[in-house]
Amino acid sequence: MDAETDDIQRNKHPTRDIDPIDRKILGVLVEDATISYADLGERVGLSPPAAHERVKRLKRSGAIRATSAIIDPRAVKKPLLAFVHIDTRGWGKTPELMAVSKYPEVEEIHTVAGDTCVLLKVRTEDTRALEGLLGRLYDTPGVTSTRSYVVLSTYLERPVQPEITSEFPAPKxxxxPMY
Amino acid sequence: MDAETDDIQRNKHPTRDIDPIDRKILGVLVEDATISYADLGERVGLSPPAAHERVKRLKRSGAIRATSAIIDPRAVKKPLLAFVHIDTRGWGKTPELMAVSKYPEVEEIHTVAGDTCVLLKVRTEDTRALEGLLGRLYDTPGVTSTRSYVVLSTYLERPVQPEITSEFPAPKxxxxPMY
DNA sequence: CATAATGGCCGAATTAAATTCCGCAGCAAC
DNA sequence: GTTGCTGCGGAATTTAATTCGGCCATTATG
Structure with a gap:
């Protein structure tokens, strides 16, 4: 077993780091994954087979998790976006909550630090469907309260950006800090 | 100008509704947009050219907004996910806030109903970078306070699901309601 | 220092897929 | 019944993906 395969099986990332050309490739593919290897190679300064080889490696290493069509939520009748904060009685009951992943309306499930335990991102057809989903949540054992933030307008929504992290200097x- | 083009220019959606075959196609392409038209056609019961024609129409109508590579945030050194709630002095100052879209760390910007005005989803390398970003936010005119929810674990994160909306019956x- | 081994690249050749074209069938309007 | 329109399938063509072999640079090794 080579080092890369080993890393993947340990749910870590391969030791081979992502170089600037890889970042360029990721940047292009995030914008448009239908580009040909010929055009991709030209954008990043490689021949088509070389670009192909890079992309294969990025997929194999897990840096590219998937190639997906981005759907307009309005086209599939899910125009209502909301973030739902859920309080539970401690952490013991959160596993039951994961069952909500069976609903296609639930896009994200996180546990967060702060005054809540679980945070959901949900997309429904209307407030009626959201109400029904919240009703289901209250039927889940351990859920003591929820707080929903209904989105009025969305100004930006984009995939993970592979560009190099900007410098955010700490306030003067x-x-x-030491670290 | 045909009806479809007209709808797109009005930022609406074409009148032609998405039929079950279209939904199947969207479901397949969300999972894997690298599939060939031959395989896609077989999955949904169409010939390759017919499947191609459907996909072209879905892109033209805007139902498929883009085809994108999904990047593992850890691979690009942005393992820290947080949701930042921002209070502003009324709505007048929110336009200034949109400038944060220039930072690749900011993935989503929404205005929400509830006790905050603006909600950001941000991904940074570490808490230091998050601190710097928050510092920038406080420098923005109109920002009176922020509340950050740092994600501890992510259990589900997926694109818009084109499946038919589940039935969520309202609590008994x-x-x-009348509507 | 010399030399072997490795990894990544390119160009050419081959294979596979995308795309175009055309005829046909179903359906609606008239 | 006829006309026009839309979406489909099959075949042909164009384009892209994929494979292969050889080259160069870097790194390990004696």
Whole structure:
């Protein structure tokens, strides 16, 4: 077993780091994954087979998790977006909550630090469907309360951006932390 | 100008509704957009050219907004996910906030109903970078306070699901609303 | 230092898929 | 009944994906 395969099976990432050309490739493919290897190679300064080889490696290593069609929520009758914060009695009951993943309306499930335990991102047809989904949540053992933030307008929504992280200098009035 | 083009220019959706075959196609392409038209056609019961024609129409109508590579955030050094709620002095100052879209760390910007005005989804390398980003937010005119929910674990994260909306019956103790 | 081994690239050749074209069938309007 | 329109399938053509072999640079090894 080579190092890369080993890393993948440990749910880690391969030791081979992503170089600037890889980042360029990811940037292009996030914008348009239907591009040909010929055009992709030209964008990043490689021959078509070389670009192909890079993309194969990025998929194999897990850096590219999938290639997916991005659907307009309005086209599939799910125009209502909401974020639902859920309080539970401690952490013991969160596994039951994961069952909500069976509903296609639920797009994200996270546990968060703060005044809630679980955070959902849900997309429904209307407020009636959202109400029904919340009703299901209250039927789940351990759920003590929920708080929903209904989205009025969405100004930006995009996939993970592979560009190099911007510099965000800490506010000037703060001393440099040790770490 | 045909009806479809007209709808797109009005930022509406074409009148031609998405039939069950279209939904099947969307479902397949969300899972794997690299599938060939031959295989796609077989999955949905169409010939390759017919499947091709359907996909072209779905793209033209805007139902398929893009085809994108899904990147593992860890691979591009953005393992820290957080949701940031921002309070502003009324709505007048929200346009200034949209400038944060220039940072690739910001994935989503919404205005929400509830006790905040703006909700951001951000992905940073570490808490230091998040701190820097929050510092930038406080420098933005109109921002009075922020509340951040740092994600501990993500259990589900998937694109818009084109499947038919599940039935969420309202809780039994509620009478049927008029609408 | 010399030399072998590796990894990544390119160009050409081959294979597979996308795309076009055309005729046909179902359906609606008239 | 006829006309026009829309979506489908099969065949042909064009384009892209994929494979292969050889080359160069870097790195390990004696």
């Amino acid at each position: 009035h703060m001393a440099n | 103790h509620m009478a049927n």
